[in-house]
Amino acid sequence: MRGRLVILTLLGSLVAVNQLDGSSNPSQFTLDLTTPVAENQQGRSDMPGGEANWRTGQSSNRFQLPLSVHILKSWADDTGNITVEILLRNTGDSSFDIPISRDISRVEQTASKSRSLFFLRAVPVYDQKLGSDSIGLGQTAGSLSIQDSLMRLKPGDCLRVLIPVTPADLKRSLPKNSDRVKIRIICEQWHLDDQRYFIASTSDQVLSVNSIVVGFQDGTDGRPRGKSGE
Amino acid sequence: MKLNCPSSVTRGDSATCSVSSAPTAATFSSWKFTDANNNTVTSGNTASSWSGMMVTGGTVSVNVSSGGQSSPLSATVSVTNRNWHTNPASPAQVPNGTFLVLPVPPAQSGSDSGLGAAAYRLTDTGFSITSIGDSGPNTGYSYYASPLNFSVSYYQYEINPDLENSNSTFSQHQTGTNGFISWSDLLAQTRRHEYNSTTQSHCASYSNSLGRNNPGDYFESRVAAPSTNLTTFNADTRSGINSRYDTITTDTSVEPYPVNYSEAGVPLGNVCYPPYTACP
Numbered sequence: 150m151r152g153r154l155v156i157l158t159l160l161g162s163l164v165a166v167n168q169l170d171g172s173s174n175p176s177q178f179t180l181d182l183t184t185p186v187a188e189n190q191q192g193r194s195d196m197p198g199g200e201a202n203w204r205t206g207q208s209s210n211r212f213q214l215p216l217s218v219h220i221l222k223s224w225a226d227d228t229g230n231i232t233v234e235i236l237l238r239n240t241g242d243s244s245f246d247i248p249i250s251r252d253i254s255r256v257e258q259t260a261s262k263s264r265s266l267f268f269l270r271a272v273p274v275y276d277q278k279l280g281s282d283s284i285g286l287g288q289t290a291g292s293l294s295i296q297d298s299l300m301r302l303k304p305g306d307c308l309r310v311l312i313p314v315t316p317a318d319l320k321r322s323l324p325k326n327s328d329r330v331k332i333r334i335i336c337e338q339w340h341l342d343d344q345r346y347f348i349a350s351t352s353d354q355v356l357s358v359n360s361i362v363v364g365f366q367d368g369t370d371g372r373p374r375g376k377s378g379e
Numbered sequence: 380m381k382l383n384c385p386s387s388v389t390r391g392d393s394a395t396c397s398v399s400s401a402p403t404a405a406t407f408s409s410w411k412f413t414d415a416n417n418n419t420v421t422s423g424n425t426a427s428s429w430s431g432m433m434v435t436g437g438t439v440s441v442n443v444s445s446g447g448q449s450s451p452l453s454a455t456v457s458v459t460n461r462n463w464h465t466n467p468a469s470p471a472q473v474p475n476g477t478f479l480v481l482p483v484p485p486a487q488s489g490s491d492s493g494l495g496a497a498a499y500r501l502t503d504t505g506f507s508i509t510s511i512g513d514s515g516p517n518t519g520y521s522y523y524a525s526p527l528n529f530s531v532s533y534y535q536y537e538i539n540p541d542l543e544n545s546n547s548t549f550s551q552h553q554t555g556t557n558g559f560i561s562w563s564d565l566l567a568q569t570r571r572h573e574y575n576s577t578t579q580s581h582c583a584s585y586s587n588s589l590g591r592n593n594p595g596d597y598f599e600s601r602v603a604a605p606s607t608n609l610t611t612f613n614a615d616t617r618s619g620i621n622s623r624y625d626t627i628t629t630d631t632s633v634e635p636y637p638v639n640y641s642e643a644g645v646p647l648g649n650v651c652y653p654p655y656t657a658c659p
Contacts, residue, residue: 191610194507194508194609194613195505195506195507195613196505196506196507196613196614196616196617197505197617198502198503198504198505198530199502199503199505199617199620199621199624200500200501200502200503200531200624201499201500201501201623201624201625201627201628202498202499202500202501202502202628203498203499203500203585203627203628203631203632204478204479204496204497204498204499205479205491205495205496205497205498205581206479206491206496207628207632208628208629208632209625209628209629209632210625210628211625268614268618270611270614270615270618281615281619282607282611282612282615283611283614283615284611285611286608286610286611286614288610288614315608315611317606317607317608318607318608318611321416321418321604321607335618337618339617339621346505347505348617348621351621351625354618354622
C-alpha cells in the first residue's frame with residue numbers, strides 16, 4: 150500500500166468528550182508514553198506468571214479500576230508516527246494511585262508491596278467487536294516503595310496520557326479493502342506479587358467510552374493530513 | 380516443472396520448498412512467502428529450494444528463469460497446531476479446612492449449605508517469545524516455542540465430615556420424611572453439586588469452560604508477523620490468557636442445582652440443620 154498516514158475522524162461521541170473535558174479541571178500534567186525508553190528500563194522481555202483460582206463463595210478475582218477513559222484526540226507527525234491523547238479520570242470516591250514510572254525494570258526488580266504494571270492499549274474494533282491484537286501500547290509501572298512512581302488522583306482528578314500507535318501494526322490491523330480502522334483504548338492494571346515476578350491479581354478492563362478512526366490515505370505531499378475532531 | 384512444498388507442517392517444524400524438474404541451466408529468484416493477511420517475506424535466495432522453520436501457513440512462490448523465459452511457480456503450506464491443550468484437573472477430595480473451613484456440625488450461611496465446597500487453581504509460570512531468524516519463509520515471525528507451563532493445576536472439593544459420617548447427629552436427622560431430604564440423597568447431591576456430575580456441578584462448569592476458553596490452545600496459536608511490536612504482542616497474549624482465566628472463574632462460580640435438588644432440578648426435601656427443632 151502506497152499510503153500516507155492520516156488521522157481520519159473521531160466518532161460522534163467526541164462532542165461529549167469535549168464537553169466533559171471542558172467542564173472539568175484536568176491536571177496540567179501529561180504523561181507522555183510515546184518517547185523511547187532506555188533498554189535497561191523496558192522491563193523483562195518475558196511475561197510474568199499468572200493464575201486462575203476460585204473457591205466456593207467467590208465470583209471473580211479481578212479488582213475494579215476507578216477510572217474512566219476518554220480519547221481526546223490523535224495526530225500523526227511528519228514521520229508517520231501516530232499519537233493518541235487519552236484522558237483518565239478518577240471516577241471513584243477515594244484517591245487512586247496511578248503508576249506513572251516508565252522505568253519498568255526498576256519496579257519489576259524491586260520486591261515491594263503494592264507494585265503494579267499499568268497498560269493503555271489501542272485495540273482495533275471490527276463489527277463492534279474488539280480485535281485480539283493491539284496496535285499501540287503505553288505501559289507504566291509503580292510501587293509504594295519507589296519514589297515518584299505513583300501519582301495520586303483524587304476523586305474527579307484527571308490525567309492526560311499520550312500513547313503511540315505503531316504504523317506497522319496499524320497497517321496489519323486494517324480490514325480487507327479498507328484503509329482505516331476504528332480503535333478504542335483498553336486500560337488495565339496488573340498487581341505483581343510482593344516477592345516474585347508473578348501477577349497476583351488483575352483489574353477489570355476499562356474500555357474507552359469513545360473511539361477514533363485511524364488509517365492510511367493516498368497522498369502526494371508526503372505529510373500527514375487531517376486532524377482530530379473532524 | 381513444479382514447486383513442491385509440504386502440504387502441512389506442525390508449527391515450529393522446518394519445511395523445505397523445492398523446484399522439481401527444472402531445466403539444467405535454470406536460475407531461481409524472487410523467493411517469496413505470503414500469509415493469509417498479506418504479510419510477506421522475501422528472499423535473495425538463488426537456490427532451487429528454500430527452507431526454514433514454519434509457524435504460519437501461506438503461499439510460497441519463486442520465479443524460475445531458463446532460456447530467456449521466466450516461470451512463476453507457487454505452492455501453499457498450511458501450519459497445524461501443536462497439541463498444547465490445557466486439560467482440566469481431576470477432582471480430588473481434600474480434608475475439611477484445606478481451602479475452606481466447613482462448619483461442623485453443618486450450618487447454613489446465606490445460600491451456602493455449608494455441606495461442601497470446591498476450589499480450583501491453575502498457575503502458569505509465564506512465557507517468552509521466540510523470533511525466527513533462519514532466512515527461511517517465516518523469518519521475522521515470532522511465536523511461542525514452548526508450551527505454557529503450569530506449576531499448579533488442581534480441582535479440589537471438601538465434604539463436611541458430619542455429612543460423610545452416617546452416624547453423626549446431623550446425618551441421623553436427614554430422614555427423608557416429612558418434607559426433609561434423606562441422608563443418602565443429601566450426600567449424593569452434595570457430591571453431585573461439587574464435582575460428580577457432567578452437567579450440574581462446579582467441576583463440570585470448570586471443565587467445560589476450560590475447554591471453551593483454553594489458555595494452552597490460545598497460547599499455542601499466537602504468532603506475530605514480522606515487525607510486530609513484541610512488547611505489545613506479549614502484553615496482548617498475557618491479557619488474553621488472563622481474560623480466559625477470568626471467564627473460567629466466572630463460569631465455575633455459577634451455582635449448579637442446590638445440594639437438596641437432583642441433577643435434573645427436582646427438589647428432594649429440606650435439609651435439617653441444628654438445633655433440629657423444626658425437623659424430626
